[in-house]
Amino acid sequence: MEREPSRLELFSDAVFAIIITILILEIKVPEAEGSELWHELALQWPQYAAYVVSFLVIGVMWVNHHTIFGHIKKVDRPLLFLNLMVLMIVAVIPWTTALLAVHLGNPESARIAAIIYSALTVVYAVAFLCFWWYVTRVGHLFRDNVDKDGARATRMRFGLGSIAYPITLVIAFFSAPLAVAAHAIIAIYYAFNQIPIPLIIDDRVPAEDA
Amino acid sequence: MEREPSRLELFSDAVFAIIITILILEIKVPEAEGSELWHELALQWPQYAAYVVSFLVIGVMWVNHHTIFGHIKKVDRPLLFLNLMVLMIVAVIPWTTALLAVHLGNPESARIAAIIYSALTVVYAVAFLCFWWYVTRVGHLFRDNVDKDGARATRMRFGLGSIAYPITLVIAFFSAPLAVAAHAIIAIYYAFNQIPIPLIIDDRVPAEDA
Amino acid sequence: MEREPSRLELFSDAVFAIIITILILEIKVPEAEGSELWHELALQWPQYAAYVVSFLVIGVMWVNHHTIFGHIKKVDRPLLFLNLMVLMIVAVIPWTTALLAVHLGNPESARIAAIIYSALTVVYAVAFLCFWWYVTRVGHLFRDNVDKDGARATRMRFGLGSIAYPITLVIAFFSAPLAVAAHAIIAIYYAFNQIPIPLIIDDRVPAEDA
Amino acid sequence: MEREPSRLELFSDAVFAIIITILILEIKVPEAEGSELWHELALQWPQYAAYVVSFLVIGVMWVNHHTIFGHIKKVDRPLLFLNLMVLMIVAVIPWTTALLAVHLGNPESARIAAIIYSALTVVYAVAFLCFWWYVTRVGHLFRDNVDKDGARATRMRFGLGSIAYPITLVIAFFSAPLAVAAHAIIAIYYAFNQIPIPLIIDDRVPAEDA
Numbered sequence: 001m002e003r004e005p006s007r008l009e010l011f012s013d014a015v016f017a018i019i020i021t022i023l024i025l026e027i028k029v030p031e032a033e034g035s036e037l038w039h040e041l042a043l044q045w046p047q048y049a050a051y052v053v054s055f056l057v058i059g060v061m062w063v064n065h066h067t068i069f070g071h072i073k074k075v076d077r078p079l080l081f082l083n084l085m086v087l088m089i090v091a092v093i094p095w096t097t098a099l100l101a102v103h104l105g106n107p108e109s110a111r112i113a114a115i116i117y118s119a120l121t122v123v124y125a126v127a128f129l130c131f132w133w134y135v136t137r138v139g140h141l142f143r144d145n146v147d148k149d150g151a152r153a154t155r156m157r158f159g160l161g162s163i164a165y166p167i168t169l170v171i172a173f174f175s176a177p178l179a180v181a182a183h184a185i186i187a188i189y190y191a192f193n194q195i196p197i198p199l200i201i202d203d204r205v206p207a208e209d210a
Numbered sequence: 211m212e213r214e215p216s217r218l219e220l221f222s223d224a225v226f227a228i229i230i231t232i233l234i235l236e237i238k239v240p241e242a243e244g245s246e247l248w249h250e251l252a253l254q255w256p257q258y259a260a261y262v263v264s265f266l267v268i269g270v271m272w273v274n275h276h277t278i279f280g281h282i283k284k285v286d287r288p289l290l291f292l293n294l295m296v297l298m299i300v301a302v303i304p305w306t307t308a309l310l311a312v313h314l315g316n317p318e319s320a321r322i323a324a325i326i327y328s329a330l331t332v333v334y335a336v337a338f339l340c341f342w343w344y345v346t347r348v349g350h351l352f353r354d355n356v357d358k359d360g361a362r363a364t365r366m367r368f369g370l371g372s373i374a375y376p377i378t379l380v381i382a383f384f385s386a387p388l389a390v391a392a393h394a395i396i397a398i399y400y401a402f403n404q405i406p407i408p409l410i411i412d413d414r415v416p417a418e419d420a
Numbered sequence: 421m422e423r424e425p426s427r428l429e430l431f432s433d434a435v436f437a438i439i440i441t442i443l444i445l446e447i448k449v450p451e452a453e454g455s456e457l458w459h460e461l462a463l464q465w466p467q468y469a470a471y472v473v474s475f476l477v478i479g480v481m482w483v484n485h486h487t488i489f490g491h492i493k494k495v496d497r498p499l500l501f502l503n504l505m506v507l508m509i510v511a512v513i514p515w516t517t518a519l520l521a522v523h524l525g526n527p528e529s530a531r532i533a534a535i536i537y538s539a540l541t542v543v544y545a546v547a548f549l550c551f552w553w554y555v556t557r558v559g560h561l562f563r564d565n566v567d568k569d570g571a572r573a574t575r576m577r578f579g580l581g582s583i584a585y586p587i588t589l590v591i592a593f594f595s596a597p598l599a600v601a602a603h604a605i606i607a608i609y610y611a612f613n614q615i616p617i618p619l620i621i622d623d624r625v626p627a628e629d630a
Numbered sequence: 631m632e633r634e635p636s637r638l639e640l641f642s643d644a645v646f647a648i649i650i651t652i653l654i655l656e657i658k659v660p661e662a663e664g665s666e667l668w669h670e671l672a673l674q675w676p677q678y679a680a681y682v683v684s685f686l687v688i689g690v691m692w693v694n695h696h697t698i699f700g701h702i703k704k705v706d707r708p709l710l711f712l713n714l715m716v717l718m719i720v721a722v723i724p725w726t727t728a729l730l731a732v733h734l735g736n737p738e739s740a741r742i743a744a745i746i747y748s749a750l751t752v753v754y755a756v757a758f759l760c761f762w763w764y765v766t767r768v769g770h771l772f773r774d775n776v777d778k779d780g781a782r783a784t785r786m787r788f789g790l791g792s793i794a795y796p797i798t799l800v801i802a803f804f805s806a807p808l809a810v811a812a813h814a815i816i817a818i819y820y821a822f823n824q825i826p827i828p829l830i831i832d833d834r835v836p837a838e839d840a
Contacts, residue, residue, distance in 0.1 A: 007223065007276060013427065014227035014644075017434035022235065024511050025442065029518045034528040041536070052508065059504045066427060081401045084269045088262065091234050098239045108244045116251070191501045217643065217696060224434075224647035232655065291821045294689045298682065301654050308659045318664045326671070433637065437644035444721050445652065449728045454738045461746070472718065479714045486637060611711045 008083060009069045015087050016062040019094060023054055026098035046104030053180055054097040056187035061090055061124065063191070068135065071151075073143045082131045089124045096120050100180070110176035118169040118179055125162035132158055218293060219279045225297050226272040229304060233264055236308035256314030263390055264307040266397035271300055271334065273401070278345065281361075283353045292341045299334045306330050310390070320386035328379040328389055335372035342368055428503060429489045435507050436482040439514060443474055446518035466524030473600055474517040476607035481510055481544065483611070488555065491571075493563045502551045509544045516540050520600070530596035538589035538599055545582035552578055638713060639699045645717050646692040649724060653684055656728035676734030683810055684727040686817035691720055691754065693821070698765065701781075703773045712761045719754045726750050730810070740806035748799035748809055755792035762788055 027047045030040035065086070072079075096117040103109035135141060136155055139148030164186045172179035237257045240250035275296070282289075306327040313319035345351060346365060349358030374396045382389035447467045450460035485506070492499075516537040523529035555561060556575055559568030584606045592599035657677045660670035695716070702709075726747040733739035765771060766785055769778030794816045802809035 007219070009427070010220070010430070011223050011227055011272065013431050014224055014434055015231050017431055018228055018231040018438055020507070021435050021438040021442070021511050022231070024515050025235070025445070026239075027515055029446075029515065029522050031522065032529075033523070033526050035532070037523065037529045037532045041532075051512075055508045055511070056504070059508075062431065063500060077402055080273060084266070084401070087230070088265045088269075091231050091265070092261075095234050095237055095239065102239050102241065103243070103247065106243050109242075109247045112245070112247045112251075191504070192497055217639070220640070221643050221647055221692065224644055225651050228648055228651040232651070235655070236659075287822055290693060294686070294821070297650070298685045298689075301651050301685070302681075305654050305657055305659065312659050312661065313663070313667065316663050319662075319667045322665070322667045322671075429637070430640070433641050434644055437641055438648055440717070441645050441648040441652070441721050444725050445655070447725055449656075449725065449732050451732065452739075453733070453736050455742070457733065457739045457742045461742075471722075475718045475721070476714070479718075482641065483710060486641075611714070612707055 005069055005072045005075045008075050008080065009066075012065060012069070012083060012087060013062075015091065016058065016065065019091050020055060020058045020062070022094050023051055023058075023097055026094055026101065027051060043105075046110075047101040049180060050097045050101040050104065053184045053187070054093055056191070057121070057183055058090065058093055060187045060190045061128075064128065068132065071143050071146050072135065072141050074141045076141065078134055079131075079141060082127070082134055085127045086124070086131055089120065089127050092120055100176070104176060104180075107176070111172065111174075114172035114176035114179040115169065118165065118172045118183070121165040121183070122169055125165045129155075129159055129162060215279055215282045215285045218285050218290065219276075222275060222279070222293060222297060223272075225301065226268065226275065229301050230265060230268045230272070232304050233261055233268075233307055236304055236311065237261060253315075256320075257311040259390060260307045260311040260314065263394045263397070264303055266401070267331070267393055268300065268303055270397045270400045271338075274338065278342065281353055281356050282345065282351050284351045286351065288344055289341075289351060292337070292344055295337045296334070296341055299330065299337050302330055310386070314386060314390075317386070321382065321384075324382035324386035324389040325379065328375065328382045328393070331375040331393070332379055335375045339365075339369060339372060425489055425492045425495045428495050428500065429486075432485060432489070432503060432507060433482075435511065436478065436485065439511050440475060440478045440482070442514050443471055443478075443517055446514055446521065447471060463525075466530075467521040469600060470517045470521040470524065473604045473607070474513055476611070477541070477603055478510065478513055480607045480610045481548075484548065488552065491563055491566050492555065492561050494561045496561065498554055499551075499561060502547070502554055505547045506544070506551055509540065509547050512540055520596070524596060524600075527596070531592065531594075534592035534596035534599040535589065538585065538592045538603070541585040541603070542589055545585045549575075549579055549582060635699055635702050635705045638705050638710065639696075642695060642699070642713060642717060643692075645721065646688065646695065649721050650685060650688045650692070653681055653688075653724050653727055656724055656731065657681060673735075676740075677731035679810060680727045680731040680734065683814045683817070684723055686821070687751070687813055688720065688723055690817045690820045691758075694758070698762065701773055701776050702765065702771050704771045706771065708764060709761075709771060712757070712764055715757045716754070716761055719750065719757050722750055730806070734806060734810075737806070741802065741804075744802035744806035744809040745799065748795065748802045748813070751795040751813070752799055755795045759785075759789060759792060 027044070030037060030044065032040040096113075100110070100113045100117050103113040133155060136148070136152040139146070139151060142148060142151065164182075168179050168182040168186070171182050237254070240247060240254065242250040306323075310320070310323045310327050313323040343365060346358070346362045349356070349361060352358060352361065374392075378389050378392040378396070381392050447464070450457060450464065452460040516533075520530070520533045520537050523533040553575060556568070556572045559566070559571060562568060562571065584602075588599050588602040588606070591602050657674070660667060660674065662670040726743075730740070730743040730747050733743040763785060766778070766782040769776070769781060772778060772781065794812075798809050798812040798816070801812050
């Protein structure tokens with residue numbers, strides 16, 4: 001039974017790195033010749049938009065995953081399994097991205113694709129909350145400097161933060177481009193703002209104001 | 211000649227991470243337009259089922275691989291070669307998964323695909339047992355805290371545990387969906403239960419009941 | 421909030437490793453039979469050229485990324501985000517490479533493909549300069565042995581060095597093969613020459629003249 | 631300028647791990663339905679053979695790469711560049727493997743594919759010898775426990791060992807299956823036998839006879 005998180009973290013990091021990089025494999029190379037190529041490249045804008053948004057979305061998911069593991073010192077079986085669930089869901093994003101990219105040109109199919117794209121992020125949010133719920137339930141896996149009660153208290157805020165994903169799902173029923181834009185905004189917001197995990201004593205060198 | 215397992219473990223982890231992540235590349239993006247897309251997405255259920263099952267199957271294989279390496283302190287040539295054999299077999303799973311996914315709709319082809327899918331896991335079990343047999347034979351590669359006689363005694367239980375895979379092969383001759391379900395059940399079972407490797411003194415912090 | 425660069429570096433390294441390796445996936449396997457196969461293989465020379473050049477280009481980008489992180493001891497949110505931007509751009513190179521490879525045979529389409537290929541490297545240079553600008557602005561993320569004022573002074577030289585990329589863009593408007601050759605020359609030049617980051621005291625073992 | 635090999639080794643390991651794992655992506659999933667599927671699967675034997683042989687070939691290349699880096703304590707620019715050359719060549723193997731797999735059914739095309747497959751391994755051997763030549767030339771990058779004169783003396787044996795690859799190239803002109811078999815034999819031979827790098831004092835725990 002594995003107990004130190006470093007290898008699980010490395011494995012998860014590798015999975016995230018692969019997911020974020022294979023996004024590009026889903027963008028087709030246009031074959032038109034001559035100046036017609038400009039036109040065909042321009043028609044591919046939904047693919048470029050989907051690529052950028054998904055890259056940011058996965059990037060933020062990686063940062064979240066990473067932040068939590070920075071506070072964990074032990075790994076047990078349920079955590080291993082919950083982590084595998086999270087990875088299994090995130091690994092589907094290149095597929096929902098391709099689905100979105102292929103269909104963003106046709107309004108009706110785009111709506112369906114955006115619904116599925118958003119639904120997957122909702123499933124991710126649920127899995128991630130289960131993960132966080134388990135980690136904070138007893139707090140037996142935390143590093144010593146984590147304020148366990150404080151961490152448990154963040155559950156509600158984490159949960160509220162995750163409401164952003166169901167909202168994109170609702171938006172997707174009306175407009176695919178708006179849903180994609182919402183995902184981009186959420187990703188950029190979370191890239192700069194994150195619910196901090198409370199520490200008893202922050203004994204590490206502060207990164208700001210050094 | 212390499213002697214410390216850390217790099218071999220890292221290499222193996224990377225291979226497992228790639229295998230588990232490229233599973234998604236085998237699921238095609240449906241091209242139907244309008245509400246027809248819902249229909250086509252629904253028809254793809256065998257691909258989704260195959261994805262989930264294989265993700266769990268590979269996840270459990272990774273955990274097993276990982277657990278053993280957590281008890282190894284040295285690597286020699288035969289181990290290196292046996293490890294390469296295990297990886298070579300696991301790396302085929304994305305292909306057997308795609309085979310299963312493509313053919314799960316047609317009962318006769320599905321049986322063939324399920325037979326091959328299950329047969330590969332049997333080959334994996336054999337390779338993994340060879341690996342474990344070699345490691346426990348002398349026990350010269352184990353960390354000091356491993357109970358070598360106890361580890362050798364687990365061979366039989368490991369072997370019995372591996373019977374689950376041939377059973378799925380037998381089931382596959384009768385029904386592909388049942389064989390897939392059996393693989394899912396085995397993976398979930400092993401995600402929570404595993405034959406422990408006996409330690410003389412477990413000097414690491416216990417993960418449970420802390 | 422993550423503060424040590426090691427995991428970010430590992431994640432970035434994995435992304436670079438994947439990008440550089442999936443380049444080969446874009447080269448099609450010719451299907452012609454008999455001695456006709458020689459002919460078809462020979463016709464693929466643009467794909468081989470594009471592969472070699474992009475491998476070198478990404479290799480140099482990795483070295484640059486790597487060198488900077490060797491001098492960083494802390495990571496904050498903006499750095500994380502800027503790093504993600506750099507990776508998002510580099511990850512597009514397999515696609516621009518495939519675009520170039522497919523179109524290098526037709527002069528008009530080749531020009532367009534080379535323009536896009538070069539334009540992406542310009543975008544990369546801008547993102548990389550933003551990254552370096554941020555790192556050197558305060559220097560609060562540097563290791564202690566970095567000469568912060570000296571590092572800040574390299575900005576201009578880094579910026580001048582990056583002019584090489586816009587030059588390839590200008591060349592691309594006239595000739596795709598010349599633009600590709602320019603990229604190859606730049607990559608080989610930077611493989612052996614790099615703007616050093618000034619250290620107060622270089623306390624590490626010198627690699628040359630040992 | 632990077633000076634410690636750990637990150638370069640990690641990057642190289644990741645590249646090797648990806649190369650060895652994407653081999654499977656080149657094997658097509660047969661689409662025939664019913665019992666016709668057995669037949670089509672059987673017809674794919676060249677693809678399976680090519681997969682197994684290339685997996686072993688890359689595995690041995692990884693071990694060689696790995697062994698050398700186990701004796702290196704510093705990295706300089708030329709080494710970085712030579713290493714990139716080696717990786718660039720190895721990364722082409724999935725493509726030569728696919729070429730071989732596609733054409734192994736037709737004797738004339740198979741010969742051509744086998745010639746290219748073998749030629750690439752010859753190019754690899756040359757690049758690897760350049761790499762080893764550079765490392766042993768001065769020996770300034772070696773760990774302290776490496777016998778530099780002894781290491782330099784292995785060059786000839788390394789070179790002789792590499793003659794195996796040109797021999798497969800000669801064989802390929804006559805018979806593709808024989809050339810493939812030769813590659814398999816060489817890989818298995820090198821998996822168990824390797825030219826040792828002489829150490830002054832081997833201060834590490836011996837892996838055998840412990």
